[in-house]
Amino acid sequence: MSQKGLEQVVTDNPLIQLDPEKKHLFQVIQRRGPIARADLLSLLQTNVATLSRMMRPLLEARLIAEVGIGESTGGRKPVLYDINPRDFYVAGLDISRPYTQVVLANLKMEPMAREQFEMDESCTPEKTTRLIGEAVRRLAGQLGIADEQLIGAGLGTAGPLDPERGLMLHPRNFKAPGWTEVPIQTMLEQVLGVTVAVDLGAAAAVLAENLFGLGRDHRNMAFFHCSGGIRTGATAAGRIVRGIRGAEDAFGHMVIAVDGEPCSCGNFGCIEAYASIIAIVKKFVAGLKLGRTSMVVKPLTAIRYTDICNVAAKGDALAREVLSNAACYFGTGLANYIKLLNPSLVILSGPLVSHSELFYTTAVRVALEKLNLDERQKVVFSKGGYFGDKAIAMGAATLWVERQLG
Ligand SMILES: [Zn+2]
Missing domain, CATH: 3.30.420.40 (ATPase, nucleotide binding domain)
Structure with a gap:
């Protein structure tokens, strides 16, 4: 992966381009997949022609894919659809007082690779965001992900926080100086080159567990x-x-x-x-x-x-x-x-x-x-x-996806 962050922040992505009904279809498949057309028809209360019209752009954009054949309920065995787990990735970031964790997740919200580093006395906001950028690029390299396949990032971090402005206010107990009034969203966007959603770590974690985990x-x-x-x-x-x-x-x-x-x-x-x-x-x-x-x-x-x-x-x-x-x-x-x-x-x-x-x-x-x-x-x-010690980072990735589907 090249240093695209040094160029500009890519604000466009295949999720934000969808209209509301296709965003809804994506969410249903993300939460229920693998799923057959017949089950989607009954869940969405729609007809075959409308469903096909809605699914086509998701298939063409490679957001969803045919993933297998389901069990027959009498007739022909049905084709199963699910979120494409390979083409698009989101970085999930967890900046906590003792450590920072970086996870790359696919759009099925499965963690694919992870790195973690300790937050010592030298980990100012500037150094931390630089290390995050390096970790994301390393993980992307391991997974063979090209620049354009990383479509966004989420951050779950310590409060108090202003999530609307992406601003860390005055969190206590960071070992390094400088963690006051930190425009962390902008800093990460410049390093990663994609849009970043920011929220409290525990709020992000509970979101991931609620939508895709035990909850x-x-x-x-x-x-x-x-x-x-x-x-x-x-x-x-x-x-x-x-x-x-x-x-x-x-x-x-x-x-x-x-x-x-x-x-x-x-x-x-x-x-x-x-x-x-x-x-x-x-x-x-x-x-x-x-x-x-x-x-x-x-x-x-x-x-x-x-x-x-x-x-x-x-x-x-x-x-x-x-x-x-x-x-x-x-x-x-x-x-x-x-x-x-x-x-x-x-x-x-x-x-x-x-x-x-x-x-x-x-x-x-x-x-x-x-x-x-x-x-x-x-x-x-x-x-x-469900997500264990990756809950906050996975929550952050989930948060970014949810904001696109808003
Ligand atoms: Zn107290």
């Missing part, structure tokens, strides 16, 4: 990303629920202990002050300072949450105590959240959940204990969801 049959669902902070996205009646301030950390800053620990936001007793990676490391180190013993043999300043998760799995008493306590606070907050928003699916994800089975099982157990029987029966929990 297909759930109108109300919630997604939690447990890392340095706690990020939350939710859908109600199939639409993304938005916080007023354009933030995704409201859950993490719900006060759960009236006379509680100080939090990074300046308040006291927030869930994040107990259940974030930062809080867990702090509690564990405090235990060691008080003379508790542990299987972790490291200088106190070098201890990471992964060390704590690892020894907890081997039975380390201090590590288990610290993780269980953190999960109790998280689970209690989760029960309150479920009572309020009534999600039928709750996905817990992020590095803390993926590294600690104890944290996940304790949080779910505590949440269930604090719900009444009726509420308990209606909610399903998932560790990692």
